[in-house]
Amino acid sequence: MEENLVKTNTENAAHLLEIFSWVLMFVIGTVIVSVIVVDIMGDEFEKPNSDFWPIMVLCVAIITVILLTARGLKKHQQWARYVGGLIGTIALAAFPVGTVLGLFILSNLKKGWHER
Numbered sequence: 661m662e663e664n665l666v667k668t669n670t671e672n673a674a675h676l677l678e679i680f681s682w683v684l685m686f687v688i689g690t691v692i693v694s695v696i697v698v699d700i701m702g703d704e705f706e707k708p709n710s711d712f713w714p715i716m717v718l719c720v721a722i723i724t725v726i727l728l729t730a731r732g733l734k735k736h737q738q739w740a741r742y743v744g745g746l747i748g749t750i751a752l753a754a755f756p757v758g759t760v761l762g763l764f765i766l767s768n769l770k771k772g773w774h775e776r
Contacts, residue, residue: 673744673768674733680751680761681726688719733769744769 667675695712726747732740744765751762 669768669771670733670736670741673748673765674730676761676765676768677726677730677733677744677747680747680758680765681723681730683757684719684723684726688716688723692716741769 725743729740729743729747733744748762748765748769751758751765753759754762
């Protein structure tokens with residue numbers, strides 16, 4: 661059997677969400693490592709306040725939702741279309757990279773949902 665080598669727009673949106681999650685993982689990972697290194701360096705540096713770790717857990721949960729949404733888009737699930745649209749809309753505020761990714765995600769979701 662010959663496999664379709666052309667990706668649908670929905671799959672493209674899923675790949676863009678995966679890229680967005682990798683960028684977020686890099687940023688969150690860098691922040692966490694930086695705080696841990698400063699924490700190890702000694703008492704003369706300021707320690708993170710009590711809100712830091714819950715916020716980091718929330719960021720990891722958001723990244724997990726984005727990855728699950730990308731997986732749902734690859735399987736062409738309806739709930740993933742709505743969550744992907746919400747994520748794409750929120751990403752528009754993260755100028756400049758998030759704006760570009762958000763526009764591509766939204767355009768691929770709009771024009772590609774019925775091609776399957």
